Amino acid sequence: MATFVIRRMGFLALTVILTSLVIFIITQMLPGDVARVVLGREAGEAALEAFREENGLNDPLPVQYGRWLMDFVTGDWGHSLSTRSAIFPVVMDRLRNSLLLAGMTMLVGVPLSIILGIIAGLNEDKLADNTISIGALTVVGLPEFVTGLVLIQIFSRWLGWLPANSSIAPDATFAEKLPMLILPAMTATMVLLAYISRMTRAGVIEELKRPYVRTATLKGLPRRAVIFNHVLRNSLIPAITVIAISFGWLISGLIVIENVFNYPGLGRLLVFAIDRQDLPLIQAVAMVAVVSFALANLAADLIYARLNPRIRLE
Amino acid sequence: MLPAVRDFSLQIFAGETYGLVGESGSGKTTLAHAIMRYLSDSGEIVGGRIDFDGRNLLALTSSEIRDIWGREIVFVPQDPLSALNPSIRVGEQVAEGLRVQMGLSRKAANTRTIELLTEVRISDPGRVARSYPHEISGGMQQRVMIAMALGAEPKLILLDEPTTSLDVTTQAAVLDLLRDLIHNTDAAVLYITHNLGVVAQICDRVAVLYAGELVEDAPKEALFEKPLHPYTQGLLASVPELGRHKSDARLSSIPGRIPSPQERGSGCIFAPRCPLAIDLCFSERPRLDASFPDSKVRCHRWPEIAAGEIFAWGKINNPEAVASRPPQETALQLKNVEVGYTLRQSLSERVAGRPRRRVMAVDGVDLSVQYGETLGLAGESGSGKTSLARAVVGLVVRSGGDIDLLGLSLAPELSRRSIDELRLAQYIFQNPEEALNPYLTIGETLQRPYITLMGQLKADARNNARRLLAAVKLPADYFDAYPNRLSGGEKQRVAIARAFATSPALLIADEPVSSLDVSVQASILNLLSALQVDANSSMLFISHDLAVVGFLADRVAIMYAGQIVEVTDSKALPALPHHPYTEALLSAVPSIDPATVQQVIQLEGDIPSQQAFPSGCRFHPRCPRYLGDICRTVEPPWQVTETGSRIRCHISPDDLRAAQKRGFDNEGG
Numbered sequence: 009m010a011t012f013v014i015r016r017m018g019f020l021a022l023t024v025i026l027t028s029l030v031i032f033i034i035t036q037m038l039p040g041d042v043a044r045v046v047l048g049r050e051a052g053e054a055a056l057e058a059f060r061e062e063n064g065l066n067d068p069l070p071v072q073y074g075r076w077l078m079d080f081v082t083g084d085w086g087h088s089l090s091t092r093s094a095i096f097p098v099v100m101d102r103l104r105n106s107l108l109l110a111g112m113t114m115l116v117g118v119p120l121s122i123i124l125g126i127i128a129g130l131n132e133d134k135l136a137d138n139t140i141s142i143g144a145l146t147v148v149g150l151p152e153f154v155t156g157l158v159l160i161q162i163f164s165r166w167l168g169w170l171p172a173n174s175s176i177a178p179d180a181t182f183a184e185k186l187p188m189l190i191l192p193a194m195t196a197t198m199v200l201l202a203y204i205s206r207m208t209r210a211g212v213i214e215e216l217k218r219p220y221v222r223t224a225t226l227k228g229l230p231r232r233a234v235i236f237n238h239v240l241r242n243s244l245i246p247a248i249t250v251i252a253i254s255f256g257w258l259i260s261g262l263i264v265i266e267n268v269f270n271y272p273g274l275g276r277l278l279v280f281a282i283d284r285q286d287l288p289l290i291q292a293v294a295m296v297a298v299v300s301f302a303l304a305n306l307a308a309d310l311i312y313a314r315l316n317p318r319i320r321l322e
Numbered sequence: 323m324l325p326a327v328r329d330f331s332l333q334i335f336a337g338e339t340y341g342l343v344g345e346s347g348s349g350k351t352t353l354a355h356a357i358m359r360y361l362s363d364s365g366e367i368v369g370g371r372i373d374f375d376g377r378n379l380l381a382l383t384s385s386e387i388r389d390i391w392g393r394e395i396v397f398v399p400q401d402p403l404s405a406l407n408p409s410i411r412v413g414e415q416v417a418e419g420l421r422v423q424m425g426l427s428r429k430a431a432n433t434r435t436i437e438l439l440t441e442v443r444i445s446d447p448g449r450v451a452r453s454y455p456h457e458i459s460g461g462m463q464q465r466v467m468i469a470m471a472l473g474a475e476p477k478l479i480l481l482d483e484p485t486t487s488l489d490v491t492t493q494a495a496v497l498d499l500l501r502d503l504i505h506n507t508d509a510a511v512l513y514i515t516h517n518l519g520v521v522a523q524i525c526d527r528v529a530v531l532y533a534g535e536l537v538e539d540a541p542k543e544a545l546f547e548k549p550l551h552p553y554t555q556g557l558l559a560s561v562p563e564l565g566r567h568k569s570d571a572r573l574s575s576i577p578g579r580i581p582s583p584q585e586r587g588s589g590c591i592f593a594p595r596c597p598l599a600i601d602l603c604f605s606e607r608p609r610l611d612a613s614f615p616d617s618k619v620r621c622h623r624w625p626e627i628a629a630g631e632i633f634a635w636g637k638i639n640n641p642e643a644v645a646s647r648p649p650q651e652t653a654l655q656l657k658n659v660e661v662g663y664t665l666r667q668s669l670s671e672r673v674a675g676r677p678r679r680r681v682m683a684v685d686g687v688d689l690s691v692q693y694g695e696t697l698g699l700a701g702e703s704g705s706g707k708t709s710l711a712r713a714v715v716g717l718v719v720r721s722g723g724d725i726d727l728l729g730l731s732l733a734p735e736l737s738r739r740s741i742d743e744l745r746l747a748q749y750i751f752q753n754p755e756e757a758l759n760p761y762l763t764i765g766e767t768l769q770r771p772y773i774t775l776m777g778q779l780k781a782d783a784r785n786n787a788r789r790l791l792a793a794v795k796l797p798a799d800y801f802d803a804y805p806n807r808l809s810g811g812e813k814q815r816v817a818i819a820r821a822f823a824t825s826p827a828l829l830i831a832d833e834p835v836s837s838l839d840v841s842v843q844a845s846i847l848n849l850l851s852a853l854q855v856d857a858n859s860s861m862l863f864i865s866h867d868l869a870v871v872g873f874l875a876d877r878v879a880i881m882y883a884g885q886i887v888e889v890t891d892s893k894a895l896p897a898l899p900h901h902p903y904t905e906a907l908l909s910a911v912p913s914i915d916p917a918t919v920q921q922v923i924q925l926e927g928d929i930p931s932q933q934a935f936p937s938g939c940r941f942h943p944r945c946p947r948y949l950g951d952i953c954r955t956v957e958p959p960w961q962v963t964e965t966g967s968r969i970r971c972h973i974s975p976d977d978l979r980a981a982q983k984r985g986f987d988n989e990g991g
Binding site: 223227233318 | 358360388389390391392393396397399401404405406407408409410415418419422423454456467470
């Protein structure tokens with residue numbers, strides 16, 4: 009098992025390095041001169057050159073890349089070009105918010121999707137299955153801004169239960185944040201619902217056909233025990249990967265949802281940075297996204313190995 | 323709705339062991355499931371009664387039937403690996419049943435599990451109980467399934483091909499275990515199998531199932547001595563018994579295939595394949611008649627068959643034997659061939675700088691095959707047979723030794739062999755289902771060797787491919803068919819045709835019949851030997867079944883743990899002496915003569931791991947004729963017996979013969 013974990017971590021490091029290279033190269037290729045952006049239109053050529061020299065922009069690209077990567081690892085993420093403030097605390101603050109929303113979504117969405125998937129799988133091609141499958145596919149077909157706006161209309165405008173604006177303050181308590189999290193989490197859940205429940209459904213149907221289910225049934229076990237002790241454990245294995253990858257997406261990919269609800273997460277920060285061509289900020293947010301995706305995948309692999317004893321041998 | 327099984331009646335008494343024989347597609351597993359009232363959503367019992375211990379099972383509610391499952395009626399399936407939950411330790415899988423069936427506490431169930439595992443002769447029950455299914459051998463897995471079934475002391479045990487997926491020696495050990503367990507229980511046993519030898523050895527009565535119908539039902543002795551149904555006769559005649567050789571007589575085979583439920587007509591279900599069918603057979607379905615006081619048969623002509631007036635398949639009156647082959651020159655020569663694999667190291671091993679471990683699948687094999695000769699290669703799975711065969715054709719890169727074919731020295735790598743060399747050696751794979759490309763028509767598959775290996779034009783290749791199709795006796799309209807339309811036997815015919823396309827000097831057949839039914843197996847063996855004679859090819863024929871090898875091969879090489887331990891003339895197989903390993907293999911073949919009381923030589927333990935072969939003689943840890951320290955420390959020499967066999971053993975041939983004769987006499991008397 010130790011070898012397995014170490015090998016997976018090695019893969020993770022490699023993925024992060026490769027993607028960081030891509031991020032670095034792409035930001036290098038973007039139009040616009042950093043020195044010009046920072047110093048403004050009126051700056052003279054001498055000032056620009058001095059700025060470049062001072063910030064190492066004239067060094068060969070590999071040197072710049074190495075320095076950038078080391079700075080990233082040590083938490084020295086530089087200053088935002090647009091706001092002039094230090095990037096690290098800003099991104100960390102947004103990351104906390106994103107994690108909160110992601111966690112909330114997982115808490116609500118994953119059990120819901122799995123339960124619906126199991127019900128659908130156990131009732132293959134019957135009414136319950138068809139209702140759940142069509143319902144989930146309908147919801148996933150709608151863009152997030154539509155479901156988000158519908159939810160706002162219902163729960164905020166008509167019922168008045170929840171706020172439409174989720175722009176949580178940095179110093180808010182959890183009790184203050186909670187009502188603001190519910191609508192964005194519900195919207196994100198609707199996106200995930202179809203994926204996770206379809207995977208779970210497929211897993212349950214697949215496992216129900218396996219001969220060991222017959223063994224368990226003919227042992228005289230009650231149906232309940234056959235499902236819970238035998239089928240579920242194995243049928244959740246394929247859904248695990250989807251769930252873990254969804255977690256990565258929840259952290260940095262909720263751009264539309266965060267904008268609809270005005271939620272201060274990483275997604276909105278990324279949009280802000282791109283708007284202002286704020287290169288260091290773009291790089292930092294992108295790197296955080298990459299690392300969170302990689303960690304989510306590592307978690308998926310480890311849970312997978314935990315559930316599946318055949319993997320652990322390798 | 324299509325009937326899978328039609329008016330099937332059977333009575334099993336407590337303490338009786340009933341054999342249910344049938345080929346694939348005969349409906350035997352459906353029947354077993356129906357008896358337990360365990361049917362898939364699409365299956366339904368539309369009529370009849372199932373009385374068990376005074377109750378009609380069909381009238382029970384689903385919770386009542388659940389109380390019967392596992393407690394009173396138990397089921398042991400064919401493939402133990404897939405029948406066990408891969409992510410639960412096997413001990414827990416046994417204990418779980420005990421807790422539900424017997425209401426045992428967690429602790430009591432665990433204790434009882436260990437007892438049960440000991441009862442099924444697992445020597446290390448504690449370790450096995452803590453293992454996951456994939457961590458233990460197939461034999462162990464099946465023992466666990468049997469232990470699971472015995473826990474609640476059931477009244478009816480259904481065994482569905484419980485040894486079919488196992489190696490010969492493992493099969494023999496599990497059969498021995500089952501025989502003893504069945505002997506010591508009052509339960510009624512229904513033993514489902516396609517293997518007539520197993521039936522002969524284990525059952526009291528036999529029912530023969532064909533295409534969902536009971537065609538014959540008789541006490542075992544009566545059925546084997548005087549089978550009355552042409553189908554039963556055909557089955558018995560197509561089994562290659564130990565000691566039969568292709569130069570004596572061809573195997574009988576039943577033409578055609580089992581009709582699918584859609585194809586079944588109104589007459590006798592076997593009529594289309596029956597050599598004795600008359601008009602009546604096609605128009606009217608025969609009843610199940612009581613033939614002898616204790617037997618039943620479903621055939622219009624059974625009185626004539628019983629009186630000996632007509633024969634469906636005679637064992638002797640089949641003169642089309644393959645002529646014996648005069649000795650010729652060597653075609654294939656293997657010298658000291660080795661196949662080794664380097665294992666991947668774990669990180670800690672790499673850090674510690676340990677040398678890379680090597681696995682030897684084949685370790686120093688010398689063999690030769692003459693022009694037109696068939697050399698059989700037999701041994702348990704894991705003995706290295708397939709690695710050796712693949713090294714010859716270059717599918718596996720050998721790590722040492724020389725391979726000469728017709729004087730050409732073959733390179734280890736396939737990529738370094740010339741087209742001519744590739745054409746000379748062809749391979750037939752074990753599983754015809756996977757050997758044919760499902761996206762190519764049969765015609766396209768058969769044209770390929772002509773185009774790629776012989777450089778022929780498309781038009782010529784087409785014509786040749788058509789001729790080939792006819793040569794393996796397949797209908798011409800299969801040319802444009804895709805493999806999914808063909809049965810397993812027909813697919814194997816296509817694979818054989820493809821292999822013979824280039825008139826290869828050497829044909830390697832790797833278990834070509836082991837996935838096929840007995841009646842089909844016979845026709846494939848006959849086809850193989852006929853084509854081989856026509857093409858004057860040499861053949862390396864691999865099988866775990868010594869009866870099949872002995873029938874088809876001229877000489878037989880026995881392989882154990884990567885080495886050859888005996889090379890013998892196949893006609894000398896029934897004679898003595900043999901290497902102790904060969905002796906054990908021979909004793910493990912279930913005889914279809916119920917009068918032979920088989921004394922199976924049980925081998926202790928499993929075939930050794932290829933990572934750590936035992937010192938001295940590799941067979942010594944399992945050898946029933948272990949001499950002493952010499953076997954452990956010194957590699958045995960080659961010795962030649964009076965019958966001309968070469969044996970790699972420390973025991974002198976005379977002593978071996980004396981010891982084996984004694985064992986033989988004991989078992990006879």
